[in-house]
Amino acid sequence: MTAETFDQEIILSLRRVETLWQQAQESLKLPAPESPHREKSQNQQQHLLLESLTELFHSLQELQFAAGELRQQNDKLTQSQIALEAERQRYRELFEFAPDGYLVTNPDAIIVEANQAAAHSLNFSPERLVGKSFAVFVAPQERRDFYYKLSQLQQGESINNWPVQIQPRGDTSFLASLTVAPVQNPSGQVIGLRWRLQDLTIARYKDSMQSHLHSRLDSIVNRTVIGLGFLDHQGNLLESNPKLQAMVGCPAEELAPTLMRWMNLDKPGMESAMFRQLIAGERHSYQLEKPFHHPDSTIEWGRLTVALVQETSDEPISALCILEDISEQKRLKTEQQAAIRQQQAIQQQQAVKQAASQPEKKPPATPSPPTPDTSVEQLGQLLNGILSNSSDFFLLCDRTGKYVYVNQAAAQAWGLSQKDCIGKTWHDLKLSTEQMKQLDIQRDIVLTTGQSISDEITLTTVEGVKDYEYTMTCLDYLEGDGGAVVITFKDLSEQKQARVAASEAMAKEAEYRALKSQVDRFASVVTKELRDPLNKIFSHAKYLENNPDFDTQNNHLYYIQRIQGNAHRINQLLNDLLLIKKIEAKQLRLNLTELDFTQLCQELIAQLQERTPSNPQISFVGSESCSGVGDERLLRRMLTNLLISAWRYAPEDNPIKLELLCQDEKVVFRIPDFGSGMPESEQNILFNAFDAKSHGDAVTGSSLGLMLVKHCVEVQGGAIAVESQAEAGSTVTITLPLPQAREENP
Numbered sequence: 001m002t003a004e005t006f007d008q009e010i011i012l013s014l015r016r017v018e019t020l021w022q023q024a025q026e027s028l029k030l031p032a033p034e035s036p037h038r039e040k041s042q043n044q045q046q047h048l049l050l051e052s053l054t055e056l057f058h059s060l061q062e063l064q065f066a067a068g069e070l071r072q073q074n075d076k077l078t079q080s081q082i083a084l085e086a087e088r089q090r091y092r093e094l095f096e097f098a099p100d101g102y103l104v105t106n107p108d109a110i111i112v113e114a115n116q117a118a119a120h121s122l123n124f125s126p127e128r129l130v131g132k133s134f135a136v137f138v139a140p141q142e143r144r145d146f147y148y149k150l151s152q153l154q155q156g157e158s159i160n161n162w163p164v165q166i167q168p169r170g171d172t173s174f175l176a177s178l179t180v181a182p183v184q185n186p187s188g189q190v191i192g193l194r195w196r197l198q199d200l201t202i203a204r205y206k207d208s209m210q211s212h213l214h215s216r217l218d219s220i221v222n223r224t225v226i227g228l229g230f231l232d233h234q235g236n237l238l239e240s241n242p243k244l245q246a247m248v249g250c251p252a253e254e255l256a257p258t259l260m261r262w263m264n265l266d267k268p269g270m271e272s273a274m275f276r277q278l279i280a281g282e283r284h285s286y287q288l289e290k291p292f293h294h295p296d297s298t299i300e301w302g303r304l305t306v307a308l309v310q311e312t313s314d315e316p317i318s319a320l321c322i323l324e325d326i327s328e329q330k331r332l333k334t335e336q337q338a339a340i341r342q343q344q345a346i347q348q349q350q351a352v353k354q355a356a357s358q359p360e361k362k363p364p365a366t367p368s369p370p371t372p373d374t375s376v377e378q379l380g381q382l383l384n385g386i387l388s389n390s391s392d393f394f395l396l397c398d399r400t401g402k403y404v405y406v407n408q409a410a411a412q413a414w415g416l417s418q419k420d421c422i423g424k425t426w427h428d429l430k431l432s433t434e435q436m437k438q439l440d441i442q443r444d445i446v447l448t449t450g451q452s453i454s455d456e457i458t459l460t461t462v463e464g465v466k467d468y469e470y471t472m473t474c475l476d477y478l479e480g481d482g483g484a485v486v487i488t489f490k491d492l493s494e495q496k497q498a499r500v501a502a503s504e505a506m507a508k509e510a511e512y513r514a515l516k517s518q519v520d521r522f523a524s525v526v527t528k529e530l531r532d533p534l535n536k537i538f539s540h541a542k543y544l545e546n547n548p549d550f551d552t553q554n555n556h557l558y559y560i561q562r563i564q565g566n567a568h569r570i571n572q573l574l575n576d577l578l579l580i581k582k583i584e585a586k587q588l589r590l591n592l593t594e595l596d597f598t599q600l601c602q603e604l605i606a607q608l609q610e611r612t613p614s615n616p617q618i619s620f621v622g623s624e625s626c627s628g629v630g631d632e633r634l635l636r637r638m639l640t641n642l643l644i645s646a647w648r649y650a651p652e653d654n655p656i657k658l659e660l661l662c663q664d665e666k667v668v669f670r671i672p673d674f675g676s677g678m679p680e681s682e683q684n685i686l687f688n689a690f691d692a693k694s695h696g697d698a699v700t701g702s703s704l705g706l707m708l709v710k711h712c713v714e715v716q717g718g719a720i721a722v723e724s725q726a727e728a729g730s731t732v733t734i735t736l737p738l739p740q741a742r743e744e745n746p
Contacts, residue, residue, distance in 0.1 A: 009527060010067055013534060048560055049544070052567045056537065059571050063530075066577060077512050084509045101197030107154045107182075107190050109134040118197050121176070123168040134195070139165035139173055154190050156182050163200065175200045227323035230309070233279045233316065235265035235272075247323055249297035259321070262292065263304065270448065277445075278308050279317055286449045289326065300327040393468070393489035396475070399447055401425040401440060404484060413461040442472055443485050450474045456492065467492045529573050533566035540566075576708045579637070583711045590631045590716070597626045597635075597667055601660055604639055618643060622660030628667060628738040631716065638712040639669065641705035642732055646673040667738045672731040709734075 095102060101118030105111050111129050119126040122137050138146045142165050149159060162178040177200050183192035221228055227244030229237050237256035250258050264271040274286045285307040292299050305322040387394045393410035397403055406421040414421070414429065421429065426436040442453050452473045459468055468489040475484045540559045582588040605618045639658070646656050659670040713720045718736035 010063055013530075016538065049541075049563060052560075052564045056567045056570060059567075059574050062574055063526075063577075066581075074516070077516055080508060080512050084505050084512070088509060101195075101199075103129075103134065103195040103197065105134055105193045105195065107193060109150055109193065112192070118195075121166070121168065121174075121197055121199060123171045137166055137168065139167045141165070153180055153182055153193055156184060156188065156190055158182065166197075226325075227321075229259065229321040229323075231306075231319045231321055233318070235260050235263065235275060237321075238318065244321075244323060247297065247299050247302070247325060248292075249295075262290065263306075263321075274445075274448065275306065275319070278306060278319060281308070283445060284308055285451065286445075287451065288449075299325040301330040302326065391491070393470075393487075395487040395489075396484055397443060397487065398484045399443075401427075401443070410489070413459070413463070415462045439472075439487070446472050446474045446485050447483050457489075459489075467496055526573075526577070530570060533569045533573075536566045537563050537570075573705075576637075576641075576705060580708055580711055583715055588715060591633065592629050592631055595627060595630045595632055595635070597628065597630070597660055597662070598622055598624060600632065600635060601639070601658055601669075604636060604643075605658060608640065608643060617655045618658060619655050620658050620660070622658075623662060626660055626662040626667065628662070630667075630736065630738075634712045634716060638709040638734070639671075641709050642669075642671050642734075645706060646671055646732075662738065665738045667736050669734040669736075670731060673729050 096115050098115055098117060101121045102115045103111055103118050104113040111132050111134055114122075114126045114129045116126065119129055122129065124132075135143055135146055135150075146164065149162065153159065159178065159180045162180065164176055164178050165173050166176045167173045177198045179196040179198075181194045182190045183194060185191050221241050224241065224243060227241065227247045229240035229244050232238055237259055240255065244259075245252060245255050248255060248258055248262075260266050263275070265275055266272075271288065274283070277283050278286065285305060287303065287305045289301065289303050292302050303324040303326045305324075307320045307322070309318045309320055387407040390407065391409055393413065394405070394407040395403060395410060396405035402423055402425055403421050404423075406418055408418055411418045411421050414431065416429065426439075438455075438457065442455070445451075446453055452471060454469070454471045456467065456469050458465060469492050470487055470489045473486050473488075475486050540563050544559055579588070601620055601622065605620055609618060643656065643658065657670075657672055659668075659672075661668040661670070710720055713734055713736070716736055718734060720735075721733045722730060723733070724730035
């Protein structure tokens, strides 16, 4: 039932009560009876009827106002759902176009949803798969095992990499790997299953292709023109190709120590430090150009590249060593440099001879061209203007850690000017030590290896803490004093905020669904609670309308009392709703006073017996003196609701007990009903009116009252428990703290 339907039913009920009230008004205009005593009795009864209907009319108006507030809340939730629709569509597309097959079924493996990959594997369209049992796609010889595993899944277990022979419609069967996870509700009950379907035929084909490629790779490695070798974590040579031995020029037994000495791994220094960083995972590779002085080697200069091999669960850490012969390149470079120097010397000699043979001339009075320093300064100003217009950070840092250049965006982020940063280190600028040490280590690596580094870092700026992605690149320094690095920072805060917003949107969507489901169940519970007393009032009032001449005065009084009782019941339900709302909104204030619990229980039993004498008798068992501090209104409300609930379960010939016990600064109330008892599943949801399972016959007509009992106990800092046995009845026990003195809550 939706909120709109619930509101319409309330409006119809108001109209019916108003019509009934008008008819009762007309009944007062009937001719007076002959007997004065009978006239007085009938006038009193009609007056009571009129008061009951008026009270009912006002109660329904209060309920209509509460329904209006509920409808406004539902409108706000609808707006939230519209805002989340776009984000939900994106996740829907990820599900539909996933490379593996995914299915969603109920606990009995009936397909509820399937993506494109799963439908293709089963040779069905996704729409036609809905409603079919996944078991029909399992090969007949494996269905017995399938149903056994399904029973495990229904108990809440998960299954990974489960090999199953799948039989698609009209196609050949294939071996698949199933990974299944149950979907559970807050109570732990399995309400669905999520299946991942992976075709092992394709996976095995990939394995065979990998084996073929591996053998082909071995053949290529043995025939390649570069030297290859594998080193362990200590630098010892594990395996090499023939070319490496030929390039080094030594016997196989001497290859390992010769290579270790050439790589300088047998002594402390920069190269051994870089190798240790590589093995520790602090870098992925490094590269060096080194001369080779072995007398039998075929190379004079070699380019050595050492790269980390990713570790697996069954393989130790190792490194790949690649040796290239660059001797010819070095000779050509040396010859080119010698030729350039020789050409420059000849040009200088010719310029000196030409200057000596010509007479001196007075230079014309023309403006001197700009000096190189002036051109460089103008170029620097132009470059600074370009970089300062960017929101990214650009830093130029020399080998000593001093900032040669900082663009305007980076300086402003630190709360400084560009001039304040030039020529200073991060120590001088008092920046974050932990963040800048990482950049110092990576700067040394880049300057040593010449390789660029990309990473992420969190920086503290004047706008707060932000996440950045940066790239550090080596740059030959213009003045030739050892090189510099260029660092470019890009702000990632908005991207990460977008991911966080997406997660929050999903959480809000789940909250909206849960709240909407609770609203629907709330309307259903309230309707059920009100329908029974309303129907009884209408039927009794109709009987009075159609039978103005009663057989006996007792019959007339009986129907009046029934109408009053049901009107009181409706009023009680409305008061329960308002009290629940106050408790959940934390607006309820405890009114703590000194109470005699024994007297309170006895008065409450007397009032209930007087109001409904036809119900089973209530007996009180407790000490003569039991007093303490408590809220009388909440105590009366929760004990009344529990006793009324016990009446519904207790047999007609068995009395109901209200037991009272005071002990150790606690007061305990126990109410056994001697009924047929209830299963454990119903005990767990007995005090939750909005639970999806709480609308069965076992709790109909008492859900709101029992929920209010739980709220009243919790707001007083107490506890409630239920004990039940089949054919032996149920016992509800409430334990409340009993302080000797307590101030009223603010």
